[in-house]
Amino acid sequence: MTDILQILILGLALGGVIALMGSGLSLVFGVMRIVNLAHPSLIICGAYVSYWAFKLWGLDPIVTLPIAALIMAAIGVLLYRLMFESQAKSARYSEMTVLLTFALAMIVEGFLGAAFTNTQRVTSPDYATDAFFIGSLFIPKGQLYAGCVSLAIIGALTLFLNYSRLGYAIRATTQNREAAELLGVNVNLISMIAFAIGIGLAGAAGSLVSFVFSFFPAKQWEWIAMLMSVVVLGGMGSVLGTVVAALLLSVIAAFVGAWVGATWSTMTFFLALFVILLIRPQGLFGEKPELA
Amino acid sequence: MAVNLQQADASSVLEARRIHNQKLARQHDQTRATWFPLAVLGVLLALPLLQLTGNYNYLLHLVLFTASYAVMASGWNIIGGFAGYISLGHAVFFAIGGYFSGMLLARYGISTLLTAPLAGLVAAICGYLVGLITLKVRGPSFIISSIALLMIARILFDHWGFIGGANGMSLPVTDLPVLTAKLPYYYAFVLMAAFTVWATYRIKHSKFGLGLRALSKDEVKAESAGINTRFYKVLAFALSAFFVGMSGAVWGEYLTYLRPNIFLIILVSANLVLMCILGGKGTIAGPVVGAILIVAFNEIFVATLGASEINILATGFVMVLGLMFFPNGVIGTLARKGKLPRVLNWD
Numbered sequence: 001m002t003d004i005l006q007i008l009i010l011g012l013a014l015g016g017v018i019a020l021m022g023s024g025l026s027l028v029f030g031v032m033r034i035v036n037l038a039h040p041s042l043i044i045c046g047a048y049v050s051y052w053a054f055k056l057w058g059l060d061p062i063v064t065l066p067i068a069a070l071i072m073a074a075i076g077v078l079l080y081r082l083m084f085e086s087q088a089k090s091a092r093y094s095e096m097t098v099l100l101t102f103a104l105a106m107i108v109e110g111f112l113g114a115a116f117t118n119t120q121r122v123t124s125p126d127y128a129t130d131a132f133f134i135g136s137l138f139i140p141k142g143q144l145y146a147g148c149v150s151l152a153i154i155g156a157l158t159l160f161l162n163y164s165r166l167g168y169a170i171r172a173t174t175q176n177r178e179a180a181e182l183l184g185v186n187v188n189l190i191s192m193i194a195f196a197i198g199i200g201l202a203g204a205a206g207s208l209v210s211f212v213f214s215f216f217p218a219k220q221w222e223w224i225a226m227l228m229s230v231v232v233l234g235g236m237g238s239v240l241g242t243v244v245a246a247l248l249l250s251v252i253a254a255f256v257g258a259w260v261g262a263t264w265s266t267m268t269f270f271l272a273l274f275v276i277l278l279i280r281p282q283g284l285f286g287e288k289p290e291l292a
Numbered sequence: 293m294a295v296n297l298q299q300a301d302a303s304s305v306l307e308a309r310r311i312h313n314q315k316l317a318r319q320h321d322q323t324r325a326t327w328f329p330l331a332v333l334g335v336l337l338a339l340p341l342l343q344l345t346g347n348y349n350y351l352l353h354l355v356l357f358t359a360s361y362a363v364m365a366s367g368w369n370i371i372g373g374f375a376g377y378i379s380l381g382h383a384v385f386f387a388i389g390g391y392f393s394g395m396l397l398a399r400y401g402i403s404t405l406l407t408a409p410l411a412g413l414v415a416a417i418c419g420y421l422v423g424l425i426t427l428k429v430r431g432p433s434f435i436i437s438s439i440a441l442l443m444i445a446r447i448l449f450d451h452w453g454f455i456g457g458a459n460g461m462s463l464p465v466t467d468l469p470v471l472t473a474k475l476p477y478y479y480a481f482v483l484m485a486a487f488t489v490w491a492t493y494r495i496k497h498s499k500f501g502l503g504l505r506a507l508s509k510d511e512v513k514a515e516s517a518g519i520n521t522r523f524y525k526v527l528a529f530a531l532s533a534f535f536v537g538m539s540g541a542v543w544g545e546y547l548t549y550l551r552p553n554i555f556l557i558i559l560v561s562a563n564l565v566l567m568c569i570l571g572g573k574g575t576i577a578g579p580v581v582g583a584i585l586i587v588a589f590n591e592i593f594v595a596t597l598g599a600s601e602i603n604i605l606a607t608g609f610v611m612v613l614g615l616m617f618f619p620n621g622v623i624g625t626l627a628r629k630g631k632l633p634r635v636l637n638w639d
Binding site: 217 | 569603606
């Protein structure tokens, strides 16, 4: 019984981080219909920001989180301007943007690999290796803090989307681009802002990831499939769905990892992706089969 | 009587249309320079004669490398170019072909040159089964599922002890002297490339190819026009896996070792996509031109910069530029402007 509870706690704590990693992806898809394959590589960028800030100046990753988020958001604006704005009129928009983000992922991976080499890195603040003990239960502080911070950020994001004028505009653009434009929403500007927020979330997730997982530039391919399964299960474009799916899948993965073998815990995500695409391509919270 | 008259009219219309189509085909044939690909093939087949005058192994290696990529890119073109399903998981079939033939070579000593078609067949069967599942979705979903396929295969290959796991396994090294060591593989790849180009030409100009092009434009309309889209696209996927697997089989023996981090990396898939896009998706000459461009480009980068990270960076960069400014590729852009030289018009 304690075993099960223990695995559940570890799974939920990781699930919180994965939810934050996926939420930016989901937001960008919702507003712009871009499947951003470069998202994990940008998360790794954010992780490097926090890693070097910790390594050089001893700054705590949670403290540098807003900085990483801001830097990445600025990069997001730049990327939007350079790459995606001109694609809006493209006939094969969805495929073109997927390929573009794929190429972008390779650029980022190559750049990070050339600059920082492909060695495994992990930020190690004191709490990363520490843990709380409640009875026989063991809760690693790093994962707990990361999970709590990311759920707080997602909470703030939900409040922003639901209760601010800008949030209304973003949700309106998600629901129906043309109608939003007719009602006076500057769709292009909203897309840019949403894209920047999405990439900013990637930066924020990166700071947390930097002490939860070990990372290196080529790790992104594993994360792409993992995040995609989370986002597709949640229903692309739905932030709430992403959170639910992330918690669900990471708990399942934790059980698989504990009972079957650590290798197969990542496999859970990939197989889940196949099963979801097969049975319910619109995901749990998706309204219509957007991608099918 | 009236009915007969109408029937007569109908058949004469059909007859006239058939004659008209034949005339168009003949005109089209006249604009095509069939001699050019054949001449290239002849030159390539004669190229090893250079070995009589000195050691040109590097040149042979480059041609062989290009030919192997031309086979794979042309194979990818069947599903990615004709049917419009972008797959980023084709490295899986490369690995399946390589491992299947490589294992036969390692266990029973049968050369992969003989088992390559069989390896292609195995890859095609795997492709058929995978396609039955993943081709249910299209667009971005399909691309994502193909990446997931690659990740799943990587985990399986990394942990399957029988085929050497993550360390892979080495294959026997050829005992031919240096000057002729590359020749069997050279001829295998050049002939395979010629066969693949011919096969993709035949596929594109068959009813099957027409169906693929129809479903790439609009799947629902294609379906309502009586095309069995499900079967067509799954078959296209299997066919493309066949060529990729065949190339992988010989490539394994040429490299003399099999390892997941050589065969099962996304860079292999990315290169196939990149070649087809740069050369021109959905054209016959496109993948070949793309393969030549990418190999030349790779050689320049590896020779001047070396590191594989820079290579990844440069590949991504070329891909972005190609997608943004040449979405139709070399052949497509030239053809659209009506400036495609006759020698490159293989369609």
